[in-house]
Every structure is written in structure tokens, then in C-alpha cells.
Amino acid sequence: MNYHTKIITLLFILFNTVNGLNILTIFPYHGKSHFFVFKVYIQELVRRGHNVTVISHFPEAKPSKNYHDISLAGSIESIEDGQPFQRSFLIILGVGVYLASSGKENCEVLLAKKDVRDLIERKQKFDVIVVEQFNSDCALGIAYKLRAPVVGITSHILMPWHYSRFGIPNNPSFVSFHFSEGGTKPTFFQRIERIVLDFYFKTVFYVISQRNNQNELAKYYDDIPPLEELARDIKFLLLYHNFILTGSSIFPANVIEVGGYHVKEAKPLTGDLLRFVEESEHGVIYISFGSVIKSSTMPADKVKDVLDVMSHLPQRFIWKWETKTILMDKNKLYVSDWLPQIDILGHPKTVAFWSHSGMGSTTEAIHFGVPMVAMPVVGDQPANAAAVEESGLGVQLQIRDLNKDNLLAAFKKVLDPKFRENAKQVSKAWHDRPMSPLNSAVYWTEFAARYPNFTFTAAAAKVPCYQYYNLDVVATFILLFLVLIYCSKRILSLCCRKAQTQEQSNRSKNKKRTKRD
Structure with missing residues (x-):
């Protein structure tokens, strides 16, 4: 490195140090798959010279000097390997x-941590606070006490209670629902199901999670405004979407699509796995149902169907399987309870991916252009699976339809x-963006810090419900219509009475004439 290069590097480091922001990130949920996504974003903030304090259940083993953990x-x-292989x-x-009960528990754990409360007692200054938007709004109360602008962040599609707080239209006839099948083209029955489930999920969230969060905050602080009001003041939402996968939606300007930033470049495979893949003449098919769902809980009859399908196809298979059971010839099937998913999907010999269609796995598949057989189990997976099929990335296969013939046809x-x-x-369209998703996520975080007094919330988020749906206007028109009908009936009644009176008068005159004659 020559003298001038050293000077430029030193100036760059000094510039970043002087201009680095003091950022607090709060991730109260204990789901490993969520934090796996957020970690990449946090590390990029740190790499750019920002001073980042991270409240989470997943502390760094060797944090850098500007990465500060408050460990829960x-x-x-x-949450890992806890969901059985079934859907109902x-x-x-x-x-x-x-979701609601864990949201309550997450809040209790968060506020019970003395290091968290110390931030407020010390009145520590933060330029921006990044808060996970999932099952709890408790962190918004902490952000309110610290008087810093808030940026929301997700690792998945919108939860049912997110739409109204950001002013996003949520019409069940074409808006994909987090927990339901149908995508943007639901059947009549699926639309009914969505309305029922939407009401149910929002009710349990507001009644159990949010109300308990409010009460828990009140035990420590007596001036926290309603959490739903604080939620509507979030400056930006970094939403783990991209329209290439999830389709075009009506998002306000402060909802930023940043889907895909967590996927790193694939590293070369090693050892037995490398040999297994490289020696596959027709390529390999990768099977994994994520970190929450155990493949080994699949019913025995369905396992037999899967193995029969494997024997009918020329490809080799790699399967994330949690037990030591030998399922098939090792030259045909490679099993392990842990696999380097990104490295497998990034290998040119990987020709298909059978997945639960979690957002992380789906994002990795579209990143590398690996076609999917998407079989959703729980959470946002049904909506993701529908998006996989609608985008052209793959096909859906519901658990209830899993058998030898259907799986073979899907493959x-x-x-x-x-x-x-x-x-x-x-995949090519997915990558073709004016700014990378990671740069976009960081840019809008920094933007919120630069303009803390600006309001970016969509007007629709703060309009009263009756006004949003124009219920007052509809009521006015209905009232005018009723008044018009009433007036018309009154006028018609008066006209009829006048006509009757005139007729009676004419009859009376005719009778008198008749008597005179």
C-alpha cells in the first residue's frame, strides 16, 4: 500500500468515525430464523462505521468495537425444530x-432486563432506533422514552395488524393473506376464510399482546402513549418483500421493499458433500423444511412416497433430516441435520429445491434461480408458496396432497x-434493481436519522376508520336518499289528499245540482 492510499484509507476511516450514527436495534422475538436475516443488516451498519447497540436473544461471539450486545x-x-410436520x-x-402470548412474554423479558432500563435511566442518546415489527409493540415504548425516530423492520410479509398502522390497503379479494392459501387469486371460500382469520388474528393480538405490552410498560413508566399511536408514527418500514416475488402492491412511500439482503455469496462445498454433488450426473435436488419444522416428523406413509419418488428420478437428493435413520443408498441420498443451504443452492448442479417456503429459504432460491416445489406448513408459508407459483419460480404442493404421484408430477x-x-x-429480474436491498435498507435507516422531525406516515394510517371507508359520506347519501323518499312520499300523499278533496268537492256539487234538477 503506497503513501497516498494510506492517507485516503485513514481519511475514510476518520470520516466514518466522525459521521457514524448511534443506533439502537431491538429484536425481542426469540426466533433464530428471524435474527438470521437481521444479522446481515446489523453487520452492514457496523461495517459502515455506525455505533450499533443490539438487544436480542442472539449475542455475537466476537463483536467488533462498535457492536454492543444487550443479551436476552x-x-x-x-425457536428451532419445534413445529410438527402437519397443517390444519x-x-x-x-x-x-x-403469537399473542409470546408477544406478551417477549415484552416481560425485555423490560425485566436491567441493562435495557438503564438505557432509559441514563437518557442515552440514539440517532435512530430500529424495531422488529412482529408479535410485540413493547419496544416502541422504549423508543418513545429515548426520544429517537423509529424504523420498523421485518423478515417476512406483513402481519394482519400492520396494514392499518402503515395505511396499506388490505382487500381480501386480491391481497395475499399471511396465514392462508390463495395468493392474489383466492376462491370464494378462501375470501371468507381470510376475513374470519384476519378478524381473529387482529383480535388476539390487540387483546392479548398489545394490551399486555401496554400494561407491562405501565409498571415501569407512567407516560407511555397508546402503542398503536406509536406504531403509526414509525418513520419507515423495511419490509422483506420484492415485487418480483410477491407481486405489485399499493405501499405508501415510507414502506420500503428490501427483500433479499440477507443472502450472501455461496461458498464452495467441501468434503463428502462436495463429492456427492460433483459426482451427480443429472444434478441434485435439495430438500429442507427450515429450522422450525422437523422432516423426521413426517408420517411414515409419506416418507415411503418420498423415497419412491427419489427412486424414480435420475437426480441425487440432499435432505435435511434430524435422525440417524438410514433412509436410502448413500449414493442416492445424502442426509444431515445441518446443511450449508446457501452453498448448496448456489452450486450449479442443484436443479430443484423442495421447501416449506419460509421467506428466508424462498429468498435464497430466487437469488440463485433454483426452481421450487413449495409445500407450506405454518406462518407466512402459505402466502409465500402462492407467490412462488404466481411469480413463476416454482409450483405449490399442499401437505394434504402429498403423495407419490403429486410429488413426482411437481418435480x-x-x-x-x-x-x-x-x-x-x-432470478435475473430479482437482482435487477437500481440499488441493492442491503444498501436500500441502510440508506433509509440513515435517512430517518438525518430527518428526525419529518413525518413520512401515509395519511391513510391516521384517518379514522369511518373516514377511511367513507362511512360518513355513505351515511350522508343514505340519509339524503331516505329524506328524498320521505319528502316524495309526503308530496305524493298531499297530492293524493288534494285530489281526493277535489273529487269529493266535485261529487258534492254534482249531488246538489241533481237535487235542484
């Missing part, structure tokens, strides 16, 4: 209760050269 680890067991309406209802469809080529085009 150990307070709640992290009762499970969906159970998810609503889980044959995505393995077709024309389908694979289309998936590559979808």
Missing part, C-alpha cells in the same frame, strides 16, 4: 394464540428445461 439469551428457549385449521388458530414440472430457464429469468 437464556430467558426464553429459542386448529394449528392456524393455535399460531394466533402463540417433473420444475425440472423441465423451459421451467428452469424461466426461473433463471425470474
